[in-house]
Amino acid sequence: MPMNIREIARLARVSRSTVSRVINDVETVDPKLSRRVQAIIKQVGYRPNFQAQALARGRSHTVGLIVSELSGGNPFFSEIILFFERAAVEAGYEVLISFADVEAHPDSVTTCAIRMQERQVEGIAVLTFGIEKYLNTLSIDIPMIYAGADEDLPGTRNVRIDYLAGMQEAVKHLIDFGHRRIGYLSGQLNWSSMRTRYEALRKAIEDAGLELEKELVVECAHTWEGGAQGIPDLLNLPKPPTAVMCCNDVAAIGAMKTMSGRGIRVGKDIALIGFDDLPICRYTHPSLSTIRFSPRELSSLAFQALLEELQGDDRESLQREYKTRFVLRESTCAPKV
Amino acid sequence: MPMNIREIARLARVSRSTVSRVINDVETVDPKLSRRVQAIIKQVGYRPNFQAQALARGRSHTVGLIVSELSGGNPFFSEIILFFERAAVEAGYEVLISFADVEAHPDSVTTCAIRMQERQVEGIAVLTFGIEKYLNTLSIDIPMIYAGADEDLPGTRNVRIDYLAGMQEAVKHLIDFGHRRIGYLSGQLNWSSMRTRYEALRKAIEDAGLELEKELVVECAHTWEGGAQGIPDLLNLPKPPTAVMCCNDVAAIGAMKTMSGRGIRVGKDIALIGFDDLPICRYTHPSLSTIRFSPRELSSLAFQALLEELQGDDRESLQREYKTRFVLRESTCAPKV
DNA sequence: TTGTAGGCGTTATCAG
DNA sequence: CTGATAACGCCTACAA
Numbered sequence: 001m002p003m004n005i006r007e008i009a010r011l012a013r014v015s016r017s018t019v020s021r022v023i024n025d026v027e028t029v030d031p032k033l034s035r036r037v038q039a040i041i042k043q044v045g046y047r048p049n050f051q052a053q054a055l056a057r058g059r060s061h062t063v064g065l066i067v068s069e070l071s072g073g074n075p076f077f078s079e080i081i082l083f084f085e086r087a088a089v090e091a092g093y094e095v096l097i098s099f100a101d102v103e104a105h106p107d108s109v110t111t112c113a114i115r116m117q118e119r120q121v122e123g124i125a126v127l128t129f130g131i132e133k134y135l136n137t138l139s140i141d142i143p144m145i146y147a148g149a150d151e152d153l154p155g156t157r158n159v160r161i162d163y164l165a166g167m168q169e170a171v172k173h174l175i176d177f178g179h180r181r182i183g184y185l186s187g188q189l190n191w192s193s194m195r196t197r198y199e200a201l202r203k204a205i206e207d208a209g210l211e212l213e214k215e216l217v218v219e220c221a222h223t224w225e226g227g228a229q230g231i232p233d234l235l236n237l238p239k240p241p242t243a244v245m246c247c248n249d250v251a252a253i254g255a256m257k258t259m260s261g262r263g264i265r266v267g268k269d270i271a272l273i274g275f276d277d278l279p280i281c282r283y284t285h286p287s288l289s290t291i292r293f294s295p296r297e298l299s300s301l302a303f304q305a306l307l308e309e310l311q312g313d314d315r316e317s318l319q320r321e322y323k324t325r326f327v328l329r330e331s332t333c334a335p336k337v
Numbered sequence: 338m339p340m341n342i343r344e345i346a347r348l349a350r351v352s353r354s355t356v357s358r359v360i361n362d363v364e365t366v367d368p369k370l371s372r373r374v375q376a377i378i379k380q381v382g383y384r385p386n387f388q389a390q391a392l393a394r395g396r397s398h399t400v401g402l403i404v405s406e407l408s409g410g411n412p413f414f415s416e417i418i419l420f421f422e423r424a425a426v427e428a429g430y431e432v433l434i435s436f437a438d439v440e441a442h443p444d445s446v447t448t449c450a451i452r453m454q455e456r457q458v459e460g461i462a463v464l465t466f467g468i469e470k471y472l473n474t475l476s477i478d479i480p481m482i483y484a485g486a487d488e489d490l491p492g493t494r495n496v497r498i499d500y501l502a503g504m505q506e507a508v509k510h511l512i513d514f515g516h517r518r519i520g521y522l523s524g525q526l527n528w529s530s531m532r533t534r535y536e537a538l539r540k541a542i543e544d545a546g547l548e549l550e551k552e553l554v555v556e557c558a559h560t561w562e563g564g565a566q567g568i569p570d571l572l573n574l575p576k577p578p579t580a581v582m583c584c585n586d587v588a589a590i591g592a593m594k595t596m597s598g599r600g601i602r603v604g605k606d607i608a609l610i611g612f613d614d615l616p617i618c619r620y621t622h623p624s625l626s627t628i629r630f631s632p633r634e635l636s637s638l639a640f641q642a643l644l645e646e647l648q649g650d651d652r653e654s655l656q657r658e659y660k661t662r663f664v665l666r667e668s669t670c671a672p673k674v
Numbered sequence: 675t676t677g678t679a680g681g682c683g684t685t686a687t688c689a690g
Numbered sequence: 691c692t693g694a695t696a697a698c699g700c701c702t703a704c705a706a
Binding site: 351352353354355358365366367370389391392393394395 | 692697700
Binding site: 675676677678679680681682683684685686687688689690 | 700706
């Protein structure tokens with residue numbers, strides 16, 4: 001008992017085309033007939049074969065999502081995936097996820113591209129930071145969306161990320177508190193997103209009339225471990241910073257751990273600010289002031305942009321931008337005298 | 338220039354069947370010819386159309402994964418998804434993810450089922466806890482895998498979860514420290530997994546010759562917020578517990594937050610044990626002793642079980658079980674006098 | 675408004 | 691070992 005369109009047609013004593021029309025809500029079908037067919041469809045629990053539809057229509061209704069290999073279980077990328085998936089499903093799309101581990105496998109981008117091609121994805125969103133540069137080899141002629149790319153590549157759309165806005169708010173907050181020596185726990189600066197964050201912070205600090213001193217910038221892995229191991233380089237300085245900003249929350253939390261272990265009270269002895277605003281930030285002790293960079297909104301924005309591209313909307317009006325914002329919690333304080 | 342098998346055949350001056358054989362590594366094809374065809378395939382960058390293959394083969398090479406709606410950004414489920422996806426891709430399968438939000442939409446299970454059916458998934462893994470009971474309505478005749486289901490449903494395979502092992506280790510650890518009043522921050526007990534964890538803990542405590550007193554069990558949401566709000570009920574008791582176990586890590590971390598705020602030093606004034614072993618556990622202060630329940634292993638185990646079912650392996654020998662284990666960190670201590 | 679027939683890209687069953 | 695040819699389940703002109 002193969003349950004296909006042919007079988008429904010037989011049961012309803014109509015042609016396959018009619019059933020097809022009913023399935024696809026074509027207007028021109030007689031309402032009475034339509035109802036009859038629908039009744040049978042419901043009765044036998046028939047569902048059209050997605051793959052066959054895709055093949056016949058020449059449209060896969062699938063989009064690709066490329067993210068980097070999850071570094072140390074950073075929840076940020078998990079959430080990117082979750083929210084992108086959800087946005088896609090709501091719009092009737094399927095999503096094909098690929099993990100690109102550029103560090104370990106330089107050819108992983110190729111692998112991604114192959115998978116994407118085989119599944120006939122209609123568009124690709126690259127929601128990770130640092131692998132854009134590998135993608136030019138990929139030369140695909142379908143819509144592509146990046147987030148926070150260095151420069152707008154021709155033929156692609158970019159969701160701009162305004163790192164500066166949040167950084168400025170954070171810096172202003174610190175300066176208002178009286179801080180002058182602001183340190184930065186940076187990720188590896190050869191990653192473009194880390195470079196961008198760094199530049200944004202520097203600009204924010206300079207705009208405020210201060211300077212981000214070289215020795216106050218420590219480069220470490222953008223992971224829990226990285227933050228935990230990197231913070232001593234700042235603390236052990238002859239003149240350590242009175243406030244520290246971090247490239248992301250997990251590094252900040254790692255740093256917090258190390259400092260707590262040394263008896264340094266974050267939010268009292270030193271000010272600490274993260275980046276991302278993971279859910280956990282509200283539940284550290286002290287809760288972590290941070291710069292919000294919501295994976296949910298980013299995902300959603302990226303998918304929307306992709307969707308518009310797919311539907312051939314006007315290219316001009318759709319410049320997307322995500323604006324970061326400072327979130328005040330308990331981990332900041334006035335400089336300790 | 339449609340790049341399909343027909344085009345390759347034309348370029349290579351062979352039939353489509355031959356190209357198909359080359360693609361699928363059929364032995365009987367002449368090596369020399371095969372190489373020639375492969376060269377052309379590589380040259381033009383041709384990739385077979387996955388959907389067409391699925392249609393022709395009658396196999397979608399896709400499996401479904403049902404998880405519950407993410408509660409408050411608990412990273413546990415995110416990781417379940419990530420690792421399941423990865424295991425599947427390695428085995429050449431695609432995965433279709435569905436979020437079932439049973440609480441808000443009782444019919445979401447039906448929605449899932451429909452999506453799965455449309456995509457012709459070959460099997461389904463239900464890696465969430467508490468929605469098994471809704472699934473009998475789903476009556477699908479494809480392999481299904483559960484994890485930690487109450488009872489082994491007929492015609493399905495279950496990855497057993499040995500909650501007891503880890504609980505016993507944890508309880509023994511606490512008792513060795515001298516604890517006698519062990520409290521429990523439970524999730525809602527009408528969720529089967531929460532009920533199961535509770536039962537396991539009770540058994541572990543009873544096996545050790547103690548009793549899990551009713552008043553020492555607090556029922557709260559299994560979220561950060563839940564833990565933060567639930568812990569006072571335990572602390573405010575006339576005779577509060579000297580050690581608290583939690584239904585999961587996020588609740589434990591929430592509880593930790595509340596206690597820190599009250600000046601209670603976890604790991605000195607009170608012992609605290611989580612459940613799950615999220616990456617964050619190593620970076621709280623103090624780091625959180627917990628019971629490991631690795632989403633990675635669970636996902637992998639579940640996918641393997643599903644795969645074996647799909648490949649028609651022997652049903653008997655494949656009883657899978659995941660065993661939890663206690664992980665000692667800094668949040669436990671002797672009872673404070 | 676409905677039915678007929680051909681095609682989407684691939685596999686699989688036959689002959690040759 | 692290779693090549694026609696008929697599926698797979700659905701969509702879509704085109705014809706009726």
